[in-house]
């Protein structure tokens with residue numbers, strides 16, 4: 001028998017849905033509380049590395065993910081010149097194993113929809129419009145309070161409620177994400193024919209100019225700058241100005257920015273909750289427990305891995321014990337911390353203008369670690 005029979009999950013993002021699928025598949029009663037009033041249909045793209053794809057294959061959704069997304073296994077580096085000169089094309093390490101591509105880009109709402117349908121098929125109940133405001137843990141069960149005055153009781157509460165986690169605060173963990181000094185513009189636009197992988201340009205007006213194909217017809221393009229106050233409404237103009245220095249596919253991307261492209265701006269953050277991620281019968285996972293700038297595109301991968309490891313431990317134990325929580329911390333903390341530190345380091349080198357940084361060395365050692373299953 002599993003350590004829990006009835007689990008509440010706060011947040012229907014990558015972490016919450018993954019945990020919900022695995023627990024519901026094993027017969028655990030799962031209720032997912034999500035503050036959004038309905039599933040998100042607008043968003044940007046996401047870059048999923050092999051270790052994220054490995055979890056998605058374990059969830060039995062790889063065929064759908066592959067059909068919606070755009071897979072590739074090389075990384076292009078371009079010069080910040082008017083021709084967008086290709087300097088190098090590097091073979092990426094396949095962190096999910098050699099039978100999966102190194103990387104797959106997709107539209108975020110498509111990924112969420114695939115996971116949501118799979119969770120519902122597994123028997124998880126997803127309740128939208130439920131903002132969790134507090135929890136009470138009496139040692140034998142945990143009760144969740146929502147903004148509409150409702151409450152529900154569970155054997156375990158999983159806080160998969162992202163960066164500004166209400167569960168993290170409710171259980172007395174006072175770590176909060178801190179800005180790293182960079183901001184990113186992202187636009188979801190048509191795919192220029194010659195965009196067949198992620199290409200990155202370091203330097204020019206931005207720290208990084210890049211794009212990732214998200215399907216046969218779409219890409220998301222991004223520009224990373226020093227963090228500043230920006231208005232999303234200025235997105236098409238500002239992105240076009242910043243991108244003016246970049247050539248190659250950027251010529252076509254620039255031209256599509258003011259054709260109703262979905263554009264957003266956000267700051268990079270980082271944090272790691274040290275030590276065990278639970279307090280009593282509540283535990284945090286994913287961005288609630290750690291966040292990093294997307295410089296190595298591993299945030300969602302870590303969220304998926306957290307959920308998969310937690311579900312595995314809950315399903316193989318008879319009770320919630322300190323041993324279980326220690327094992328969870330042992331398997332997740334160092335790995336997630338290494339990802340956060342490498343992601344922050346890559347950004348810091350750019351902020352500091354370090355020109356001889358050992359980026360390949362850092363990427364290689366991180367990828368070698370991530371190739372080992374979580």
Ligand SMILES: Cc1cc2nc3c(=O)[nH]c(=O)nc-3n(C[C@H](O)[C@H](O)[C@H](O)COP(=O)(O)OP(=O)(O)OC[C@H]3O[C@@H](n4cnc5c(N)ncnc54)[C@H](O)[C@@H]3O)c2cc1C
Nearest residue numbers: 011013014015035047131132161162286287294299300301
């Ligand atoms: C600019 C940017 C680009 C990124 N690009 C990548 C990338 O390319 N690849 C990658 O792997 N990672 C990327 N990441 C990181 C990635 O987005 C996150 O790590 C991942 O989404 C975390 O998933 P999660 O399920 O933990 O949290 P979220 O996806 O944030 O989900 C949390 C859910 O909880 C809900 N919620 C919040 N509060 C409450 C509440 N009180 N009650 C009920 N529900 C609540 C939210 O509405 C949300 O649906 C990027 C991050 C940023 C900022």
